[in-house]
Amino acid sequence: MVPERRRPPEASSKSSSSMMSESPRNRKPDLPFTPFDSTNLWCGDRHGRSFLEFSPPLVTQSNGLFGPDRETKSKNQHEPSPVDDPVMDWNPRLMLSNLSFLEQKIHQVQDIVRSIISHEDQFLDQANELAAQQQLVTADLTYIIIQLISTAGTLLPDIKNALLSTNPAVGRPGSNQKQHEILPVEVAKASQYDSLIKDLNSCGGKEDELIKCSNNSGVEASEPIPIEDHDTKDNDDGMDGENLPPGSYEVLQLEEEEILAPHTHFCLICGKGFKRDANLRMHMRGHGDEYKSPAALAKPSKEASIEPQPIRRYSCPFVGCKRNKEHKKFQPLKTILCVKNHYKRSHCDKSYTCSRCRTKKFSIIADLKTHEKHCGRDKWICSCGTTFSRKDKLFGHVALFQGHAPAIPMDDAKVLVTSDKAQVSEASSGMPGNMDYNFSGNTSLDAQSPDLKGVDDGHGCFSPMTLDACNIWGLAEFPHSAYEVSESTFSFLATVPFKGMEKIKFQAAGMMNCSEQHYPVIIYIRSNKGVQVETSIMTDAHARTVSFEVPVYSWHLNPTSAEISICRTQHERGKYYKCRIT
């Protein structure tokens, strides 16, 4: 709440000073502003009215005074149109009336704040009321600021630009401030006012209703603005063929770390990072009530629509890339998202492999998902081996070339099936090692480390079955086929008799590629006597062998067989693998 409170005095002082210098106070007694009654302030009803009634008179006043429809209209709707042609549109009388109106407005707000101070102890009891009051003040203030800016903007567009662009810097660097500035612009739409008044009149003047209404109108109004969302996927890398002459734009180059950073929005209080600002806003709610206000939760809209900003383009940090500014045929990237996607696609490892075709690799998971939607489905193949995603394209190709004919998709399906079967049989023949609790029996684990002990390399290597390395611990996430395979092969022998605390060693390869270094794993062991042991160990992604201990007292019933389940969270448990105890 601090920033909001700090802002208005600045604005008011500015405006008042400018007004003072130009004209004496022009406060008409017949203006239908509700005289502020500090004793009645407490009453929500009065508040509602005072909040409401200031706006319609503006319309009548300007109409009566200045006649020209265009001007009143532009003012009523608070359109930024004056910016386009400021000199032509500037009307000193209009400006004067604006300023005087603002002055009145500021006085009103002052009164409200004063009354809040005088009733502080009462508010303590009723936090809700206080919040509502605060909200009113905030709304009024932001309205005033906007009004002021637009008034100034009509006079001097350059000043206005500077003002707006510096504004966010003045307040907190968060997005809340900005929001409050923008929101009322929309609220001020004449039609919105009408509906607002109607709503407020109908609702018996209750404060929470009032809040709701103003809130609603604010949200509604902000919706139609086309807001460019940075999180939306932009596939074309900004290659829209725009031909900006070099030098007409500002080139920014982000560092590799910046590009690859998983989060772009950070909480200023606890430092937690988020991919989306909406998530950040949701998170901020936990830091206090001031972040729960509708204004704080609203989507920050960009001023780009109001303010022409210098054209900004981005350069890829990879030297030699056409998207790098050093390149002689430099083609800039349009947005930060384009930079991210371009950098990952062009200069990063493609670590996501399609699980269906096992050939296509991607560096962006969204690309993989897009590919998987089409992979293997409706593949149209020509006898020459060319594949097509659409039938008509294949037939066009066949019509064009002599002797080419469509291949019958069933052929390929059969081949796949048989090869799968071969793998399965191969897998089942690959029995696990027997010396210790060697998980290498699960062939999917050790595809990348053929040098495991106790494993026959030939059998252990099933590249088509290889799973995403991240899945190693999430056994529950195994695809179905792998499940079945491992079920048949996953039995391991304990040749060491249990005495005291036994160290059980198992090996897990392929963990090295996990993005996280360490993570806990829960191991469940249950014997055929119904005893269940739970152990949690920390894995090391770089280690090939992981050990864990089983308290042997739990085996006092002399079980003959046991089952083991390994998972990352409790919820993933469910698949137990048989093991024998000797």
Add this chain to the structure above:
Amino acid sequence: MERAQQQSSDSILATLSVDLLIQILDFVADPRDRKSWRQVCRGFLHAEALRRRSLRVLRREALQGLLRRYAACLERLDLSACPSLDDHALAAALAAGAGLWRLRSINLSRASGVGWRGLAALAKACPHLEAVDLSHCVGVGDREAAALATAAGLRDLWLDKCLGLTDVGLAKVAVGCPALEMLGIKWCLEISDIGIELLAKKCQNLRVLDISYLKITNRSLQFVSSLGKLEDLSMVGCSHIDDEGLQFLNNGSNSLQSVDVSRCENVTSSGLISVIEGHKYLQNLNIGDCFPELAPLFLSKLNDLRDSLTVLKLDGFQVFAPSLKIIGLNCRNLVEIGLSKCKWVTDEGVSELVAGCVNLMTIDLTCCHLLTNKALVAIGDKCKNLTCLQLESCKLITDKGLDCIGTCCSNLEEIDLTDCTMTNAAMKYLSRCSELMVLKLGLCDKISDEGLVHIASNCKKLRVLDLYRCFEVTDDGLAAIATGCKRIKNLNLCYCTRITDLGLKHLSCLEDLHDLELRGVHCITSLGITAIANGCQHLTELDLKHCHLVDDAGLFALGQYTKNLRQANLSYCQVSSMGLCNLLGSLKCLQDVKLVHLTQVPVEGFESALRASGGRLKKLKLLTGLRHLLSPGLIQMLQDRGCRIRWVDKPLNLVP
């Protein structure tokens, strides 16, 4: 003694060289005589094998031996009647005649067991293959088409109702067989515009194309219109095609002679006008059931086809007398006209029509209810060459009308008088037509033996006789027919309830009888059936539904003698499981059998009988109740062998 005779006969025959024998053989036309010839000796058999060009195989067991003998010279092979033909049998048979094949044409219609392996073997063994008929093999799909496509010389291909065929299969054929001239892909519902487009681009030699009932749009016609050699285009029931599509045919770039757009509901006169404008030599135009009314402009456009148009079918239209007059004036060379189910066809209209079209040979007036004897008089007066006249349900016509037809149209070969009020007098008039081959008298309940005697007296060539529900007909009538019309092939006696075993005994001398329907003739017993089985050994279809007195003895006789029986309806007969088992086990050609309400046969009887059939059946009709009583394995086996089982659920109704 016998030995000496053998040697002497050998020595006589040895003097005749093979080419002399073949020359003699050319004078032996009758198939039965040819059979005798084959049985004379090895030399004769060899000569016959060298002379034989076509072969129709009736039993799978014989296939291999036959092909080994005839492979060298055979050009046409018909396996459509060969039961339970599968890939293995076909491949083995082809291997038997390996390397000797001159085969050009093979008919595998309804051979549902043949798959891509068999077809691949066929294409490999027969390098000169030109024509393949796979119609109604519902299991045929893209793989089979791909196998066929390896026969690059293919010219004629019929794939009607190959339900699995898609654009991909069609593309395979189009690419593999660029010489294709005739192609039928009727009812291949998966084929779309894309396939037709490729076909039109790859097979520029297409002359005949049947794309009936496909879900193709106008776009297809755009490409079809580019086929320069196209003569015959059938697109029955293509509901997505409209006038816009037919306008593509306006350019006249192809030499269309025959167009069939019947049942294309979105086609109107204007589309047909553009077709007529594009093709001045159109001979055959079938526009039945498209749109209800004939536009005057269309009728006047027919004048453009004055010289060429010979066949015009207008089924289901509203045809008024003036329209028929214009047709009569404009289409003088018309040979065939179809006015079936046309409303408002009057005597006046028919008179105007025949006044112009004196060459008419076939006139279809089915269900033209307004016609009277005057129309027949006009027809008889003008159309001296008339061969076929369809008058079903023309109830105002009487015997008198036929007097004129019988006198004037001596070439009449076919007449349909079903549901007309004819009496024996009409038969007397018709008996003047000595060329008569097809006579349909269904529901003419006043016809009695006397009429049949008239027919039998002169119509020696009669092949088809339909006496459905002619109650008056008795054994005497059949005796007359049996003596007069020796060549009867199809005989329908359903519900002629006065016929007894004696009548059937008379019929047993009809050696050519193929199709006999005795449904509801409840007086006949196994005795009559035995006589028929004995005499008519070529019988292929037999309907005994509701013949309650027929028992196992009849079935034994059928099983023993009618080895060619393919279809049998035994519903409601008093047969036991033994008879049924014997019949299904011994008839090697039986493919379609209906076994509804056999009250004497227990479930085990059905089970063993169906197992005895050895998977030869292609169609089977059973009561729904048996569905869960028969062992699932049996049903599975039948279905795997390509048998379609139709389960019916109707109450036992002993009175037909």
